[in-house]
Amino acid sequence: MLTREEDVLSAAEAWRYAGREVAIATVVETWGSAPRPVGSHLVIDAEGHFLGSVSGGCVEGAVVEEAADVIATGAPRMLEFGVADETAWRAGLSCGGRIRVYVEKLN
Amino acid sequence: MRLDVLRAMNAARRARRAGVMVTRLADGDQRFVEAAAFGADPLADTLDSALRMGKSAAVTVDGADYFLAVQAPAPRLTLIGAVHISQALAPMARIAGLDPTIVDPRTAFATPERFPDTPVIAEWPDEALAGAPPDRYTAVCLLTHDPKIDDPALVLALGADCFYIGALGSKKTHAKRLERMRAKGFDEAALARIHAPIGLDIGAVSPAEIAVSIIGEIVAALRRKPLRSAAGAP
Structure with a gap:
């Protein structure tokens, strides 16, 4: 069965209570054809385990990497992905859309 | 995100109560506002319209950028x-x-x-x-x-x-x-x-x-x- 957004956020709460360090990534804006709607979540722990999706697989790897930094520093950050973006060399959206993803630590 | 805010949001969802998570993007300040409490919130009208539309969105109010994560009960x-x-x-x-x-x-x-x-x-x-x-x-x-x-x-x-x-x-x-x-x-x-x-x-x-x-x-x-x-x- 597909994981729903609410399952993802419940998992984030459960992971944190279990003592795991957790970051939550949220799609806050999309332009053009984007694979996942605004409000979609990816939940990541310090070991790089993740649940949910912010792009249907295109940029999850990069978000998981950034999440490790966010967990380490505690400071939220805004990521932007898209074919026209300078980050496209390492992670881009094949559909041609752009997305902004907010990554924050669960404290 | 603070764990207590996430817990409040998850609890509202389990009880089938609608609400909006408000994140001020400049500093990450956050609150979860249940629909019943919109009236007392400074962004009352904005939250009300976001929930009516049923869509999470980034908005700018009085020069400040916010992300509004709308939570409606699962159908x-x-x-x-x-x-x-x-x-x-x-x-x-x-x-x-x-x-x-x-x-x-x-x-x-x-x-x-x-x-x-x-x-x-x-x-x-x-x-x-x-x-x-x-x-x-x-x-x-x-x-x-x-x-x-x-x-x-x-x-x-x-x-x-x-x-x-x-x-x-x-x-x-x-x-x-x-x-x-x-x-x-x-x-x-x-x-x-x-x-x-x-x-x-x-x-x-x-x-x-x-x-x-x-x-x-x-x-x-x-x-x-x-x-x-x-x-x-x-």
Whole structure:
């Protein structure tokens, strides 16, 4: 069965209570054809385990990497992905859309 | 995100209460505001319109950027009738993100063997739904062909402003159903909300095909127009 957004956020709460360090990534804006709607979540722990999706697989790897930094520093950050973006060399959206993803630590 | 804020949001969702998570993007400051408490929030009007639209969005208010994560209760599907169509409809509904429950007082039909993965309540609709009454985020399908069973559920669904009400049966059967509901005091605007005959017209023949047509109709009801006055719900 597909994981729903609410399952993802419940998992984030459960992971944190279990003592795991957790970051939550949220799609806050999309332009053009984007694979996942605004409000979609990816939940990541310090070991790089993740649940949910912010792009249907295109940029999850990069978000998981950034999440490790966010967990380490505690400071939220805004990521932007898209074919026209300078980050496209390492992670881009094949559909041609752009997305902004907010990554924050669960404290 | 603070754990207590996340916990408040998850608790509201489990209790089927709508709300909005507000994140000020400049500094990450956050709060979860339940719909009932919008009035006391500085962004009251903005939150109200976000929930009415049912869409999470980035917004700018008085020069500050916010992200509003809208949380509406997960849509439920109540199937009146543990019938053949329900056997196909329940698993399809789950895949589509709806949360199905089956209600049928006829214990020969309402067995776990016939519905291995779906809660089955072998009681009359008014008793079965007393614990989890339908709300505006509930779809109700009347599938028994038996007014004794369908009608009490229809009365509850109309009273609860369910986002979708579908009823199986011919036009003639439906005309009689409407007469009975008029006799109970429902006006034409309320009765017009019943989808009958149930399902999109895709030429469905088998129970599984009929289930597909019903799922399509429910998704259209859920997505095509915003859930009216959802923000006013307590």
